[in-house]
Amino acid sequence: MSNPKMNRRFFLKTSATAAAIAGTGFHRLASAAESKSPNELLDVACIGVQNRASANVSGVSGQNIVAMCDIDDKYLDQALQQYASQKSNRYNDFRVLLDKEKSLDAVVVSTPDHTHAPASMWAMQLGKHCYCEKPLTHTVHEAREMTKLAAKKKLATQMGTQIHAGNNYRRVVEAVQSGAVGDITKVDVWVGKGWGGGKLPTDKPPVPKNIHWDVWLGPAAERPYSPVYLPANWRRWWDFGGGTLGDMGCHYIDLVFWALKLKYPSTVSAEGAEPDPYTAPLGLTVNYKFPKTDVAPAIEMTWRDGTHTPSEVAGIKVPGSGVMFHGTKGKMFADYGGFKLYPENKFADWKAPEETIPNSIGHYEEWIKACKEGTPTTCNFSYSGPLTETVLLGNVAYRSGGPIEWDAENLKVTNNEAANQFIERKYREGWRI
Structure with missing residues (x-):
């Protein structure tokens, strides 16, 4: 409008x-x-x-x-x-x-x-x-x-x-918090996707009659329509998305947040190709450090995606996406569908702890019930807000050349003033929050 x-x-x-x-x-x-x-x-x-x-x-x-x-x-x-x-x-x-x-x-x-x-x-x-x-x-x-x-x-x-809402994530959280592989000191997270790359289009084709381009742009700065952006490739572009980390980080880092009761990182650094002002990288590595929590000592977490995706983690061959918890007694690999403890011979007789986290009634059903009855949801904004902040801070560190030291209370990078330009955005008139 x-x-x-x-x-x-x-x-x-x-x-x-x-x-x-x-x-x-x-x-x-x-x-x-x-x-x-x-x-x-x-x-x-x-x-x-x-x-x-x-x-x-x-x-x-x-x-x-x-x-x-x-x-x-x-x-x-x-x-x-x-x-x-x-x-x-x-x-x-x-x-x-x-x-x-x-x-x-x-x-x-x-x-x-x-x-x-x-x-x-x-x-x-x-x-x-x-x-x-x-x-x-x-x-x-x-x-x-x-x-x-x-x-x-x-x-x-x-x-x-x-x-x-899946049962597997609940069983992983129970296993980690029961001390199955000891105290967790490091976590690797990786996703074999690659939302990145691309050049700013220079052509100016007409806007298709079915597309309301100005409304799609919303708060972003005006630019000509291009089929380069729609329907999904907007994820590559900083003005609209956050690359692979923005797309998939909340899914996989969610498991780490939940299991270790994390909230905000203290420092973040990133490695990748020279930052492009318009598009996300084809491969990215982000290193996070978190203070200790009720269930874990201070930990380091490393995210890798795209061309940086590993085929092995700690000498263990791994699939294209997953999470590896490194503990003082062993390691645990997990993904959407299952989990496994390493070394295998050491945990051959391991028995899962008692199930203490109730299974979900369904992701949408949780929210619908909460709307009607005031019951809790498991991904409410009090939980998913800090999770999203953490994910997006990886892009802030990358785009600013990091590392960054994060003052969560004041929502500010304290050691790199240039990084603070990526904490907020400018909004087109009529679209400010």
Whole structure:
């Protein structure tokens, strides 16, 4: 929505609404959802409806999807047809949706990274529960602001790290915390993807009729349309995504955060090709250091992706993606589907500890239940905000030439002032959080 009069009208309305409900507390803010019994349905808006978003729409399709929003009319047509029984209202601009759909209980945000925070935060300001895809935000500053806002409004939140709901991650956490391989001192994390590279396009083809390009750009600086960016390659570009680390870090580092109860790193350094001002690298290594926690001493964690992905870790042949916990008594490899202790002969008779972490009722089901009943979710923004900050700090260290020393309390790099330019971003008029 590029009309400045419409922008002003939207912000005046939402600001007035926010002012009117400020200070009334969670029960007034979320009364529409909280008054529902477990058997009643939520009124949900889905912002983004195809590709990765299609799974999220499916995940909440048992509720009332009263509105669907996408910048691609073809995608929108397909989703509206697939869920025709929902009789959803259609939108191309989530700002218009939030202005008009007054009775919403909750939103599902499945846009590219650079619009996660604007869509989510504006919805939460209006008292709407929020499900947001990973990474939670595009910048470290946005992650902190979303975490604070969700806590202030006492809303039900969930970040889209769907694998967190799987039973295997729970069994790994129990094994690590039981001391199966001793105290963990180091962790390796790697993902064999490569969202990086590419040159800034110079051609200026016409914008396809089905694409609302200005709305897709959102808070990012204006630039000509190019098919180079859509539908998925935006992940390569700093203005829109965060490379492989931004795409996959929250999935794999999640397991380390959960098992070792991590929060914020103290120092971060990165290795890769000479940083490009526009695109992420084809391969990246990031070294994090974390202070001790209740269940682990101070640890080091190394992330590797793309062309830096290892074939062996500590002399053990490994698949293309995974996590290796290095302990004082041995090592544990884990991925989405299973885990294994090394050396194998030493742990041949190992028995798993008693299961203490209840299995999830389902990633989406957790959030839907929380919206209705106020029950907890396992990837709420209080947990996934610091996780996202950590992931994104790897890109900050890389782009600034690191290493960086991180003052989490003040959200500031203390040893490299140039790095602080990557903590926040500039927003186009009409898109500020």
